[in-house]
Amino acid sequence: MTGKNETWVYAEQKAGHASKATLQLLGKAVELGKETGSPTVCVLVGSGAQGVPRELAAYGASKVYVVDDPRLELYQSEAYASVVAGLVKEHCPEIFLFAATDVGEDLAPRVAAKVGTGLTAHCIDLRIEKRDGVPLLHQTVPAWGGGMRIDIVCPKHRPQMATVKPGVFDLPVPKSDSNAEVVDVPAQLNEKHFRARTIEVKEEAQRETPLTEADAVVAVGWGAYSLGGIQCPQELAEAVCGTLAGTRPMVDSGWIPPDRMVGQSGKVVSSRLFISLGASGAMHFTSGFERAKFVVAVDQNPKAPIFQVADIGIVGDLREVLPCLTEEIKKQKSSKG
Amino acid sequence: MDIVVCIKQVPDPEHFSKIVLDAKTKLVRREGIPVVVNQVDKHALEAALQIREKFSGRVTVISMGPPQAREAIEEAFAMGADGGVLLSDRAFAGADSLTTAYTLAQAIKKFSPFDLILLGNETADSGTRQVAPQLAEFLDVPHVTNVRTIGFNSGDTLIVERSMENGHMKIEVRLPAVLAVNRTINEPRIPSVIDIMQVATKEIKVCGLADLGLSSEDVGLVGSPTQMANLFESRRERRREILDGAAVTAARQAVERLRELNAL
Amino acid sequence: MDFSFSREQEMLKKAVRGFAESNVAPRVPELEQKGAFPFDLVKGMGQMGLLGLTNSRPYGGTGMGYMARTIAIEEVSRIYPSLGFFFQAGNLFMFAVEGFGSEDQKRKYLPDLCKGTKISSFGVTEQMGGSDPSAMMTTSKLDGESYVVNGRKSFITNVEVADTLGFVAKTGDSFSVFFVEKGTKGYEVTRREPRPGLRCMPVNELVFSNCKIPKGNLVGEEGRGMAIAITTISVIGRTGAAGVALGAAQGAFEGAAKFCNGRVMYGKPISNLQAIQFMLADMSTDIEASRWLCYRPAWLLDQGKNPREIGPDIARSKLFAVDMALRTCLKAQEVMGAYGQSPEYRVEIFLRDAIELLTAGGTQEIMRLTVGRALAS
Numbered sequence: 006m007t008g009k010n011e012t013w014v015y016a017e018q019k020a021g022h023a024s025k026a027t028l029q030l031l032g033k034a035v036e037l038g039k040e041t042g043s044p045t046v047c048v049l050v051g052s053g054a055q056g057v058p059r060e061l062a063a064y065g066a067s068k069v070y071v072v073d074d075p076r077l078e079l080y081q082s083e084a085y086a087s088v089v090a091g092l093v094k095e096h097c098p099e100i101f102l103f104a105a106t107d108v109g110e111d112l113a114p115r116v117a118a119k120v121g122t123g124l125t126a127h128c129i130d131l132r133i134e135k136r137d138g139v140p141l142l143h144q145t146v147p148a149w150g151g152g153m154r155i156d157i158v159c160p161k162h163r164p165q166m167a168t169v170k171p172g173v174f175d176l177p178v179p180k181s182d183s184n185a186e187v188v189d190v191p192a193q194l195n196e197k198h199f200r201a202r203t204i205e206v207k208e209e210a211q212r213e214t215p216l217t218e219a220d221a222v223v224a225v226g227w228g229a230y231s232l233g234g235i236q237c238p239q240e241l242a243e244a245v246c247g248t249l250a251g252t253r254p255m256v257d258s259g260w261i262p263p264d265r266m267v268g269q270s271g272k273v274v275s276s277r278l279f280i281s282l283g284a285s286g287a288m289h290f291t292s293g294f295e296r297a298k299f300v301v302a303v304d305q306n307p308k309a310p311i312f313q314v315a316d317i318g319i320v321g322d323l324r325e326v327l328p329c330l331t332e333e334i335k336k337q338k339s340s341k342g
Numbered sequence: 343m344d345i346v347v348c349i350k351q352v353p354d355p356e357h358f359s360k361i362v363l364d365a366k367t368k369l370v371r372r373e374g375i376p377v378v379v380n381q382v383d384k385h386a387l388e389a390a391l392q393i394r395e396k397f398s399g400r401v402t403v404i405s406m407g408p409p410q411a412r413e414a415i416e417e418a419f420a421m422g423a424d425g426g427v428l429l430s431d432r433a434f435a436g437a438d439s440l441t442t443a444y445t446l447a448q449a450i451k452k453f454s455p456f457d458l459i460l461l462g463n464e465t466a467d468s469g470t471r472q473v474a475p476q477l478a479e480f481l482d483v484p485h486v487t488n489v490r491t492i493g494f495n496s497g498d499t500l501i502v503e504r505s506m507e508n509g510h511m512k513i514e515v516r517l518p519a520v521l522a523v524n525r526t527i528n529e530p531r532i533p534s535v536i537d538i539m540q541v542a543t544k545e546i547k548v549c550g551l552a553d554l555g556l557s558s559e560d561v562g563l564v565g566s567p568t569q570m571a572n573l574f575e576s577r578r579e580r581r582r583e584i585l586d587g588a589a590v591t592a593a594r595q596a597v598e599r600l601r602e603l604n605a606l
Numbered sequence: 607m608d609f610s611f612s613r614e615q616e617m618l619k620k621a622v623r624g625f626a627e628s629n630v631a632p633r634v635p636e637l638e639q640k641g642a643f644p645f646d647l648v649k650g651m652g653q654m655g656l657l658g659l660t661n662s663r664p665y666g667g668t669g670m671g672y673m674a675r676t677i678a679i680e681e682v683s684r685i686y687p688s689l690g691f692f693f694q695a696g697n698l699f700m701f702a703v704e705g706f707g708s709e710d711q712k713r714k715y716l717p718d719l720c721k722g723t724k725i726s727s728f729g730v731t732e733q734m735g736g737s738d739p740s741a742m743m744t745t746s747k748l749d750g751e752s753y754v755v756n757g758r759k760s761f762i763t764n765v766e767v768a769d770t771l772g773f774v775a776k777t778g779d780s781f782s783v784f785f786v787e788k789g790t791k792g793y794e795v796t797r798r799e800p801r802p803g804l805r806c807m808p809v810n811e812l813v814f815s816n817c818k819i820p821k822g823n824l825v826g827e828e829g830r831g832m833a834i835a836i837t838t839i840s841v842i843g844r845t846g847a848a849g850v851a852l853g854a855a856q857g858a859f860e861g862a863a864k865f866c867n868g869r870v871m872y873g874k875p876i877s878n879l880q881a882i883q884f885m886l887a888d889m890s891t892d893i894e895a896s897r898w899l900c901y902r903p904a905w906l907l908d909q910g911k912n913p914r915e916i917g918p919d920i921a922r923s924k925l926f927a928v929d930m931a932l933r934t935c936l937k938a939q940e941v942m943g944a945y946g947q948s949p950e951y952r953v954e955i956f957l958r959d960a961i962e963l964l965t966a967g968g969t970q971e972i973m974r975l976t977v978g979r980a981l982a983s
Contacts, residue, residue, distance in 0.1 A: 080511070082475070083484055107506040111487045114472035118440060118479035123567030126439075126470035143571060149353075149361045149370070149467070156572040172604065200516045201484035208509040245606070253950065269950045278605050288868050289950040299605035300580060301596060312584060313870075316603070317596050320586040329593035337597050337606060420617050532625050535655030535668040538617045 008097025008163050012038045015089065015103045015112070016047040016061055016069070018054045025176065026104035028064045030169055032177030033131055034102055035065035040133045041140050043099060044068065047185075048092055050085055052078035062185035064177055069185050074192040076199075079206055080108050082115065084198040090119035092190065098164045100142055102131075105168040117166050123159035124166040129173055136160070142167070214248050216265055221247025221278040222297070224267050226290070227254045228283020228304055232323055235260055238282055241331045244338065245278060252290045268293035283323050286311030303327070343399035345390040346456045347423065348446055348477070349383040351407050351414040352467040363575045370573065379414045382462030384421070384530035386523050389492060390460050391422045391531070397494075400424045402454050406434055406445060412546050419541040420533035427453055431550035436563030439468075443476035445561050448554050450481065453547065457498075459520045463488050474522035485520040486513050490527050611677075618674055622681035625654060630685050637688065638955060641805040643767045645725075648692055651682075652722020657696065660842075661704050666717030672841075672904040676849050680900075683853025684860070687959035688806040690853050694846025694966060695763035695807055698728035699772035701842045702783060706826035706834050715770060726785075727768035729759040729812065730835055737972050739774070739781065739832060744814065746775035746784060751821050753784060755792070755814040765795050766808040772825065774835045781831035784823050792817030803958035841913045843967030844924040848900045851924075851931035851963050855896065858931075858956040859889045862938035865951060869942075876941075885941050889934050896930040899923040918980040925973035931960040 012034045017024040027047075034045045044067040049057055051073065058069040072088045085108075093101065093116065101116075103109035105127050117124035130145035136158070142165040144157045159165040216222060223242040225235065232238070235249065242249040251261030253268060267274060269289035279297035283304055284290055291314045294300060302315035303326050312318035319326055353361065353375045364371045390401045403418040405411050406429040415426035429449050437445060450456060459481075464471040471487065478485030486502050490510065493501040498517040503510045505524055515521070551558060559565060583599065585592040600606050611619065629650055637644055651657055659675040661667025675693060683690030700719050703711050718724035734741040744757025755775055765771055771793075772785045786793050792815050799809045826834050863886055866877035876882050903919040913920075935957035939946030947954050964970060 082486070086475075086479075107488070107504075107511075110471050111475060114439065114470075115475040115479050115485070117472070118443065118476040121440075121567075123438060123440060124470075124472060125568055126468075126472055141571075148573075149358045153361075153363060153370070154574050155570055157568050158571045159568045162567040172606075175604075201486055201519065202514045203511050204514055205512040206506070206509065207512070278600070288865075288870075289945070289948070292868050299600065299603060301600070307584070307586060313582065314580055316581040316583065316605075317599055318582065318584045319592045319596055320584060321589050321592060325589035326593060329589050330596065333593045333597040334606070337601055416613065417617065417620070420621070532629075532654060533617065533621045534653065535618065535621075535659065535670055535674070538614055538621060539668065539670060541614065541617065 008099065010041065010043040011046045011096070011098040011100075012041070012043050013046050013048060013093075013098040013101040013164065014066070015101070015109060016049040016057065016066075017104060017106060017108055018049065018051060018057045021054055021056050023057050023060045023064075024104065024106070024171075026106055026109075026171035027061075029171065029174040029176050030102050030104055031061065031064040031066060033169070033174045034100070035177070037100065037131060037133055037142070041099065046070070046098065048072075048089055050077055050088060052076075058185055058187045060179075062183045063179035063181055065183070066185045068188065070188050070190050072190045072192050074194070076194060077192060079203040080111075081199060081203055082111055082201055084192070084194050085112050086115040086119060087194070087198050088190070088192050090116045091193070093120050093164060101164040101166045103166070103168045105170045109168055113166060113168050120164070122162040122164060122166055124168070125157045125159070126168050128167045128169050129154075131167060131169070141165070216248055216250055216267070216272040216274050219248040219274065219276050221245040221280075222250050222267070222274050222276045222294070223247050223280045223282065224250040224252065224284065224294070225255050225261065225282045226252045226284025226304075228285070229255070229323060230258075230283070232327070237327050237331070241280065241282075241327060241334070244331050244334045245280070247276070247278065247280075250274070252284050252287075281311055281315070282327065284311055285309045286314060303330070343393060343397045343458065344454070344456050345393060345399060345401045346450055346454045346459045347383070347387045347390045347401060347403045347418070348459065348461045348473070349387065349403050349405050349414055349418055350380045350462075350465050351377050351405065351411040352380045352465055354378045355381075355466045363573060377410070377413070379417050380462055380465045380467075382464065382523070382525050384462075385525050385527050386460040386462045387418055387421055387423060388528045388530040389523055390458075392528065393458070393492070399457075402427065404429065404446065404449060404454065406430070406437070406442060408435075409548075412548075415546050416541050417533075419544045420538045421531055422533075422537060424544070426544065426546045428546050428548045429550075429554070430548055431561075433551045433558045433564075434562045436566065437561060438566035438568045439470045439472035440476055440568075441561055441566045443473045444480055444565070445554070445556070446473070447477055447480035448556055449549060452554060453549070457517045459483075459518075461520070461522045463522045463524045471522070474520050478520035481518075481520070483518045483520055484515055485522070486515055487522040489521045489523045492521065492523075492527070614670070615674060615677055618670065619677050619681060621654070622656065622678050623684075625650065626682050626685040630682065630689055634686050634952065634955070635949065637686070637806045641808070643764070643808060644689060644806050645767070647689055648696070648725065649722040651692070652720060655720075657693075657722050658700070658716070658720030660697070661700055661716055661720055665704060665712045666720035667704075668720075672845070672907040673901065676845065676900055676904040679846060679849030680853040680856065683850045684857040686806075687850045687854040687857070687956060688804045690850045691763070691804050691807050691846070691959075691966070694843055694850065695728070696726060697842045697846065698838050699726035699770065699785065702728065702772055702825055702834055702838045705837070706783070706830075708822075710822070711825065719770075724769040725764060725767050726770045726772065727762055727765040728838070729762040729765060729771055729773040730839070731761050732758060733760045737969060739835075742774065742776055742781070744773070744775040746777050746782065748777075748821070749818075752818045753821065753823070755784070755786070755817040755819060757814050759812050761799060761809050762812055763804075763807050763809050765812050766798060766810045771812070774831050777828050777831070780829040781835070782828045783825040783831045783834045784819060785825060786814075786817065786819050786823065790817060790819060801962065803955075803960070803962040805958075837913050839967055840917050840920050841907065844920045844973070845900070845903060847963045847966040848896075848920075848924040848927035850966075851927035851960060852893070852896055852900055854956040854960050854963075855889075855893050855927075855931040855934040858935045858938040858953045859886075859893055861951045861953050861956075862886065862889070862941050865942050865945060882941055885937050889937050892930045892934055896923075896927045899926050918977045921968075921973040921976035924967060925970055925977070928960065928963045928970065931963065932957070935960050
């Protein structure tokens with residue numbers, strides 16, 4: 006198969022701006038492109054996103070295919086898959102990356118099936134390694150509950166397609182003077198492309214995510230009693246977009262509802278981030294977050310067992326540390342965009 | 343209403359930590375790890391059974407896997423499925439999502455006329471979430487993933503809600519279609535004794551490569567575009583980095599480290 | 607010889623485990639605290655068909671057998687022995703009616719009891735104790751179309767919540783089995799006994815004072831009551847207590863093993879210490895021995911063996927299971943140190959429940975007597 010030596014990124018936009026996940030992906034695509042000597046190209050599908058190509062250019066896109074059509078204002082699975090697969094078939098890029106978002110996860114598989122190529126889901130690393138002199142995209146995915154990593158390659162089919170969860174790659178620094186070639190592509194659609202028709206997209210007031218599915222969890226232990234209430238921990242939970250939970254004593258004391266108890270007789274969480282505040286680290290508590298990816302613990306006793314099961318331990322008085330921590334995280338988040 | 347439910351037998355996620363890498367063969371060792379029906383697949387089956395109870399019809403489960411995957415189909419029978427197809431052949435082993443979807447599609451075309459196909463949104467072992475859209479593509483029908491409610495409109499149209507990160511989508515779907523459901527859609531029933539005792543009266547149709555009339559080039563590991571290049575262990579050891587400076591400094595350092603570790 | 611479960615039995619085990627882990631486990635703290643009878647969980651077990659495993663289909667049962675019942679008891683008790691005990695207390699009257707009652711009685715009472723929408727209880731024990739039935743003082747005299755009952759029964763499980771109570775009374779020189787319905791004049795359930803274990807199955811005293819019950823409430827022939835009661839207590843009561851003990855021990859063992867794998871001392875999980883390994887090994891050996899002692903009588907009953915012939919087998923299984931459960935729960939507490947008393951691990955519940963099983967279905971000494979007599983003859 007002879008195609009263009011290009012690295013593609015599927016660009017998602019919302020309210021006229023490229024999504025952060027797209028820009029992170031774009032940063033990685035540019036990096037990969039440097040190794041293979043390929044330009045970075047974006048595909049943008051939707052309606053009325055005129056300003057987006059300029060943004061994509063600032064983050065490294067040298068060309069943007071724009072499919073702008075009022076029928077595509079909302080995500081339409083078959084119609085989107087059809088126009089994207091059409092572009093892939095026409096230009097056959099080497100690599101095509103999607104963010105593993107609500108849209109990306111749904112769209113990429115169908116596009117891959119239309120094109121007849123491989124797709125690797127939820128990569129945590131992407132790099133180029135040569136095999137028999139041919140550069141191959143090595144796509145690292147976690148396996149078996151995170152205990153193992155697998156490198157996946159797609160040697161014979163093109164493009165090499167992958168999805169990446171938002172936040173895996175860093176947001177690159179934009180260059181305001183960059184320009185991208187914008188290619189308008191008409192959408193060729195008929196009734197058949199709307200057998201599944203999205204009729205409404207609704208944002209919901211953020212419901213409390215169940216603990217077991219939370220992306221970040223802030224858990225308070227007995228030591229948080231000195232705070233006089235859960236307001237400060239709650240603020241931290243909001244800052245990390247997480248759910249507030251607690252140890253058994255905090256549940257027994259009524260600070261935390263029973264369905265948010267972490268531990269042996271409570272819930273087992275597998276969040277990306279777990280922050281323990283003022284828990285000393287009794288085993289029936291710590292067994293509840295063994296599967297969390299990163300653990301931060303704050304306690305004033307430097308010998309507390311909690312620090313043995315934490316990635317980062319902060320020794321100090323919660324009343325002093327907590328406000329600083331919340332502040333720093335807010336700062337970090339806002340600078341990230 | 344003819345409903346097909348695709349289910350998969352997976353290693354019990356509770357025991358994932360016991361799965362280790364054989365240093366010599368570089369293969370995963372999973373002997374002695376119990377297998378279960380992929381949890382969210384039971385929610386898909388429950389949804390199918392509820393639809394059948396409302397509109398009558400037939401629920402057929404289909405599974406691809408080793409011969410012992412018949413246990414998964416038997417469990418589906420115990421919950422109330424009417425028929426079962428097991429796709430089992432050495433040639434099917436090692437399939438990636440594309441080839442899995444292709445093989446399932448060929449079997450469904452051959453054996454199971456359908457109005458609706460239900461799947462779990464993801465499997466516990468590979469978790470790609472890719473099979474449903476790809477299956478729909480091979481069968482040339484529409485698909486919706488991450489479905490949390492299924493409602494019936496008039497005639498052959500469904501109104502489904504798809505969960506999204508911060509809300510939902512409402513989608514009108516013409517049948518036949520493929521829907522991948524998530525765990526919020528229902529609570530799967532626990533089989534009753536009578537249902538368990540009726541399992542033996544239901545028959546599992548076992549099919550191999552030849553029964554489906556497929557070429558070994560198109561299925562399993564051989565037919566899969568993606569391949570495993572390396573497999574390595576990454577045991578989770580906590581870093582145990584201690585910050586014991588002044589509160590302001592420690593907090594700043596902690597957040598800095600979290601950023602470096604991509605934990606935010 | 608075949609030591610494997612049938613496929614059906616395997617699926618049943620899985621289904622009951624699912625029920626116990628998702629429906630029962632979350633309720634344990636509340637039930638323990640309140641000591642309230644879990645009507646909804648009993649109904650849930652009825653809906654699943656678990657309560658009528660040894661009753662036949664025409665009467666609402668599922669007829670899957672005694673092995674199946676043992677599996678169900680073990681799995682429920684592994685999470686909450688107190689609820690598992692319902693297979694003991696709640697199945698007694700159902701067995702007596704199915705085995706010895708009239709067609710009318712079976713059709714009228716068994717379907718609701720199998721469904722768990724009605725509850726039954728069975729009373730033999732009196733204040734002078736349950737082991738010597740000749741000392742029984744409750745009497746029942748035929749007077750026209752009714753029997754008139756007088757006397758008291760003690761330590762009767764679930765009578766407080768029962769719609770129907772089966773009981774044994776003296777009819778002249780011999781004994782007979784009767785039943786009385788809730789609300790019958792002259793039949794009164796009195797004080798609840800405080801108990802350390804099996805907290806969600808209430809145990810009460812009851813009084814008959816000139817209680818008139820219809821002639822049709824006689825189960826089986828008049829005068830055959832002692833044989834009926836002994837068979838019922840052996841086949842249901844003792845197997846039930848043994849199964850609960852087995853499940854309780856398994857639950858305690860799993861809690862202890864999990865604890866030992868997670869508890870780190872001197873830089874390693876304590877399960878790496880030989881002293882701990884020996885204790886865990888002893889516990890699992892004890893449980894496994896008990897398991898097969900329990901399975902065998904159940905299997906024999908499923909083969910159609912006469913219950914009277916296997917009385918000693920059943921007695922042995924109950925004797926061993928309850929002692930084993932006590933040993934296991936104590937060892938579990940020992941390896942867990944102070945955490946053994948923590949509600950987090952539930953081991954203390956298993957221990958309290960196992961203590962109650964010492965007397966359920968007859969004391970351990972009565973079990974020894976049953977075995978010993980068979981050996982002597």
